[in-house]
Amino acid sequence: MSKPLKIKLHVNGVARELVIEPRVTLLDALREHLNLTGSKKGCDQGQCGACTVHVDGERVLACLTLAAQVEGREITTVEGLTPDGAELHPVQAAFLKHDAFQCGYCTPGQIMSAVACIREGHASSDAEIREYMSGNLCRCGAYPHIVAAVREAREALS
Amino acid sequence: MRDFTYARAASVEDARRLAQQSGAMLLAGGTTLLDLAKCGVARPDHVVDITHLKGLDAIEVTREGAHLGALAKMSHVADDKAIRAEFPAVSEALWQAASAQLRNMATIGGNLMQRTRCAYFRDPNSFAACNKRQPGSGCAARGGITRNHAVLGTSSSCIATNPGDLAVALVAFDAIVHLGDRKVPVDDFFLLPGATPDREQAIEPGEVITAVSIPASAAARRSTYLKVRDRQSYEFAAASAAVGLDLEADGRTIRDIRVALGGVATKPWRAHAVEKALKGKTLEPETVMRASLLAMEGAIAQGDNHYKIDLAPRVIARAILKVGGLA
Ligand SMILES: Cc1cc2nc3c(=O)[nH]c(=O)nc-3n(C[C@H](O)[C@H](O)[C@H](O)COP(=O)(O)OP(=O)(O)OC[C@H]3O[C@@H](n4cnc5c(N)ncnc54)[C@H](O)[C@@H]3O)c2cc1C
Ligand code: SF4
Ligand code: FES
Ligand code: FES
Numbered sequence: 001m002s003k004p005l006k007i008k009l010h011v012n013g014v015a016r017e018l019v020i021e022p023r024v025t026l027l028d029a030l031r032e033h034l035n036l037t038g039s040k041k042g043c044d045q046g047q048c049g050a051c052t053v054h055v056d057g058e059r060v061l062a063c064l065t066l067a068a069q070v071e072g073r074e075i076t077t078v079e080g081l082t083p084d085g086a087e088l089h090p091v092q093a094a095f096l097k098h099d100a101f102q103c104g105y106c107t108p109g110q111i112m113s114a115v116a117c118i119r120e121g122h123a124s125s126d127a128e129i130r131e132y133m134s135g136n137l138c139r140c141g142a143y144p145h146i147v148a149a150v151r152e153a154r155e156a157l158s
Numbered sequence: 159m160r161d162f163t164y165a166r167a168a169s170v171e172d173a174r175r176l177a178q179q180s181g182a183m184l185l186a187g188g189t190t191l192l193d194l195a196k197c198g199v200a201r202p203d204h205v206v207d208i209t210h211l212k213g214l215d216a217i218e219v220t221r222e223g224a225h226l227g228a229l230a231k232m233s234h235v236a237d238d239k240a241i242r243a244e245f246p247a248v249s250e251a252l253w254q255a256a257s258a259q260l261r262n263m264a265t266i267g268g269n270l271m272q273r274t275r276c277a278y279f280r281d282p283n284s285f286a287a288c289n290k291r292q293p294g295s296g297c298a299a300r301g302g303i304t305r306n307h308a309v310l311g312t313s314s315s316c317i318a319t320n321p322g323d324l325a326v327a328l329v330a331f332d333a334i335v336h337l338g339d340r341k342v343p344v345d346d347f348f349l350l351p352g353a354t355p356d357r358e359q360a361i362e363p364g365e366v367i368t369a370v371s372i373p374a375s376a377a378a379r380r381s382t383y384l385k386v387r388d389r390q391s392y393e394f395a396a397a398s399a400a401v402g403l404d405l406e407a408d409g410r411t412i413r414d415i416r417v418a419l420g421g422v423a424t425k426p427w428r429a430h431a432v433e434k435a436l437k438g439k440t441l442e443p444e445t446v447m448r449a450s451l452l453a454m455e456g457a458i459a460q461g462d463n464h465y466k467i468d469l470a471p472r473v474i475a476r477a478i479l480k481v482g483g484l485a
Contacts, residue, residue, distance in 0.1 A: 002163045022164035022205065025192070046193050049259060058233075058262040064192045065263065068164050069185065069207050117258065120237075134391035135257020 007071045011036065012080025020067055027051045027062035030077060038078040038108045042137070049136035052109040052116075053077050059116035078108040081115065091115050094153040095146075102140035110136045114150045123154045159195045166207045170214070170338065170366055176206040178364035184208050186229060187263035189256070190272045198282050199273070199291060214368065215265075219244055223374040228267030228336075228367045232324070233258065235266060245372060247330065247381035247400045251323040254385045257392050267367035270325055270335065270347065271359060274318035275394055278302060289315040290355040305462040306394070309454070309470075311424035316355030317460050319421060320348065321394045323385065326420035328370065329428050330400040331378045336369040337361060344370070348425035358425075377402030377414045384477040385420070386469065395421030397470040401477040403441075410441050417474055419453060422466045429453040432474060441482045443475075450474040 004019050011034060018033050027044070030036045030053070042050030044063045051062040054076040081089045088096070091114045101107045113136045117123050122132035129150045130143075138146065167173035177184055181203030185191055194200035208214075214229040219240035226235055235241055236252035256264065278285045278298035287296030299307055299317055308319040325348065333344040347360050361367070372378065381402035387393040398420035404413045415436050417429040435449035450471040457467050479485035 002161050005164060021161065023159045023162055023195075045196055046189055046260065049257065052259055059259045060263045061189075061259045064188050064260075066164065066185070066188060066192070066205070066207070068166075069188065069209055072210075113259065120258075122258070131391050132258050135259045 005068055007068055009034075009067065009071060009075060010073065011075045012077060018067075022066070022068055024067050025063055026053070026065040026067045026070055026075070029067035030062060030075075036077050036079050039112075040105055040108055042106065042109075047137070048106070048109075049113060050106050050109040052112040052136065054112060054116060057116075057119075059113050076112075078112055081111070089115065090156040091118070091149070091153040094149040094156065098145045098149040098152065099142075100145040100149040101138075101142050106136060106138045106140075110138065110146055114146075114153065117150065118154050118157055123150055126151065159192070160201060162195075162202045163204045164207065165204065166210055170211060170368060173206055173208050173211065173366050174338075174364050176204070177366065179204050182206055184366065186265040186268035187231070187260075189260050189264045190268060194273060194280070197280050199280060208366070216369075217241065221374060224248070224372045226266045226370045226372075228265060228369055230266045231262055232256070232264045232266070232269060233261035236261065243379075244374060245327070245331070245378050245381065247327040247378070247383040247402060248324065248372065250383035251327040251385075251398075251400060254383065254391075255323040266324070266370055269322060270328075270344075270367065270370070271361075272322055273358070275306065275321045276318040277306075279318060290318060290351070290358075293354070293356050300460070303462060304460040306396075307460050307463050308424045309422050309457040309459055309463055309466050310419075310427055311350050312458060312460070313351045313353065313355070313424075315353055316351035316424070318351070318355070318424060320358070320423065320425050321421070322426060323383065323395065323398060323420055325426040326398060326418045327381075327383055327400040328372065329426040330381070330402060330416040330418035331372050331375060333370055333372040335367060336371065337365045338368055340365070344426075345428055351424050375402070375414070375416075376404035377416045380404065380481055381416070382477055382481045384473055384480065386473050387421075397421045397466055397473045399470075399474045399477040401474065401481050403478065403481045405441065405482070412436050412439055412441055415478070417453070417478070419470055419474070422457075422470045427453075429474065431455060436478075441478075441484065443479060443484060446478050446482075447471070447475045450478070 040050035042048035285298040402416040431452040
């Protein structure tokens with residue numbers, strides 16, 4: 001086996017040291033090593049978006065990112081969207097209000113994606129929201145409510 | 159994923175040196191490499207991370223054309239104002255590819271190196287035969303489900319489609335792939351499968367793509383990328399076309415036209431016959447439709463993919479008429 005790597009990750013504003021095999025993905029590092037289980041493993045293959053997190057403020061898939069690769073970058077997970085104990089992020093509040101989920105498994109990924117989508121300026125119409133949220137699949141089919149939630153959060157954040 | 163070592167390249171020179179080790183693979187966005195490593199198709203012993211290299215992510219547009227650093231992200235190029243103005247087909251090919259998350263990870267260099275989505279290629283546990291994965295082992299796709307396979311540029315050893323979108327626009331506008339000092343026209347960079355489908359790009363072990371450049375042209379400025387697929391978003395092309403048009407002062411005589419096809423061929427496919435048939439002609443629907451049919455000369459259907467032979471010329475024609483303001 002390859003020599004384990006000692007790396008430092010900046011997650012949600014905190015520097016965390018960990019010792020991992022080189023092949024460990026950011027998703028497994030978060031879930032298995034740092035006990036941050038908000039990011040979900042749907043497909044583990046870059047197809048569903050359940051593992052969406054932000055790296056240096058941009059949404060990416062944690063399952064296709066090596067943990068070692070993002071050393072020194074700022075990582076934000078759904079747990080770090082608002083400071084500890086703070087109220088819900090406007091996107092989270094909009095998801096609750098619009099019932100934008102059923103089982104909830106895709107939801108952390110949807111929320112991280114939506115926050116970035118609005119920040120990028122890619123949420124100007126329902127059609128644009130659908131296009132730029134298409135990397136987040138929802139097996140429960142909550143799509144119309146998700147679009148409504150993103151639309152409302154866009155207004156709240158503008 | 160199998161075990162591998164991880165090293166971070168300190169310079170392009172360092173990346174070349176590390177990539178020469180046997181079993182080494184460069185890691186950029188990781189969206190092809192890690193995906194294929196998880197499928198058991200890519201089996202790197204050493205992963206060489208180039209994402210920390212400085213200065214390789216530039217996006218520059220001058221009067222001569224565009225210069226895209228190999229580490230520029232798909233999303234950043236797609237949203238770049240100057241790219242959208244001077245090379246709309248490039249921007250459109252990028253934002254219609256993959257998903258927002260994948261485009262924030264995936265790089266221009268890695269994009270040219272993506273592999274086919276042939277389901278048999280991607281599933282070594284179920285299908286031993288694949289000449290692209292294992293030269294000489296056969297082709298499980300023949301006689302299988304071939305809805306997404308190629309109708310142009312196939313060989314007896316492989317019928318897999320090149321799935322990329324960006325490369326189609328690059329082929330239409332004569333882009334150049336920079337491997338350090340070595341420069342390769344993008345059309346020569348992609349290889350036909352022939353008897354060696356395992357070799358898809360004209361790149362040697364230890365070579366690193368450093369940039370892609372696209373010469374400015376009137377046709378590139380008036381261009382579009384039309385992608386037709388099974389789903390409206392987040393899906394590979396069933397057939398796509400990158401088209402650029404330059405009209406004479408009369409507004410209807412075609413001075414220059416570029417046409418390239420995606421989703422239907424074993425490499426990004428320049429449709430020279432269509433261009434030749436339309437140069438100097440008047441832009442009107444009947445002429446355009448007739449000329450577009452020429453793109454399918456020599457096409458061979460493989461069972462389930464016959465629809466592509468009907469679909470592709472219509473996609474070309476619609477793209478030309480759209481960019482010409484007639485549709
Ligand atoms: C679910 C999904 C959907 C997708 N949909 C589309 C789509 O609709 N259209 C489309 O065009 N693409 C699509 N893609 C493919 C995607 O665009 C590619 O995976 C991506 O562009 C690869 O870039 P990367 O930087 O992530 O490459 P990596 O995965 O890092 O690298 C890919 C390969 O290129 C090599 N490499 C990387 N950089 C260099 C370099 N500078 N020089 C030499 N070699 C290099 C690596 O060693 C590796 O072999 C999709 C991918 C996924 C997972
Ligand atoms: S079509 Fe090509 S990639 Fe697909 S199974 Fe046959 S040889 Fe392999
Ligand atoms: S778990 Fe990462 S995309 Fe599905
Ligand atoms: S709420 Fe169940 S998968 Fe989206």
